[in-house]
Amino acid sequence: MGIWDTGPFDNDTAADFGGDLDEAAWEEREPTIRGVLVRAASPVDFLGIYDGERAVAAAALVVAQHHEGEPVCLNYGPSEPVPELPADLRMLAVDALDGVVSDRSELAEQWAEAANWSKWRQEITRLRDLLDPPIPPQEEALFEI
Numbered sequence: 001m002g003i004w005d006t007g008p009f010d011n012d013t014a015a016d017f018g019g020d021l022d023e024a025a026w027e028e029r030e031p032t033i034r035g036v037l038v039r040a041a042s043p044v045d046f047l048g049i050y051d052g053e054r055a056v057a058a059a060a061l062v063v064a065q066h067h068e069g070e071p072v073c074l075n076y077g078p079s080e081p082v083p084e085l086p087a088d089l090r091m092l093a094v095d096a097l098d099g100v101v102s103d104r105s106e107l108a109e110q111w112a113e114a115a116n117w118s119k120w121r122q123e124i125t126r127l128r129d130l131l132d133p134p135i136p137p138q139e140e141a142l143f144e145i
Contacts (some may be wrong), residue, residue, distance in 0.1 A: 040096035062090060
């Protein structure tokens with residue numbers, strides 16, 4: 001794995017994906033991001049490491065356009081603008097991230113053996129929670145029993 005940290009663009013594959021987006025025509029950028037997310041979200045027997053790394057990067061691009069999101073890595077993410085992404089990509093990105101951390105993912109398998117596995121997993125959870133916030137626990141009962 002050409003990985004140097006736990007961020008979405010902190011690996012060779014994701015950095016290359018950012019470069020591919022920069023080289024793509026404006027109208028091809030959203031379909032490229034969608035295609036990466038669809039591949040990771042699809043119920044396949046095994047999600048390869050490179051597909052997983054690209055999916056995390058694509059999900060980070062979706063998060064970056066969310067009102068609570070933050071910009072993607074300026075050094076390794078795309079340097080050219082990404083068009084406004086349609087709202088349906090949010091749930092697709094959630095499904096892709098779920099695939100990335102599943103037991104069918106080579107990327108999750110590789111990270112499970114790394115010393116900083118929990119830091120990587122926290123980053124994936126952070127991205128996922130920005131896209132699909134967990135429902136906070138209810139503090140008061142709705143009905144008396």
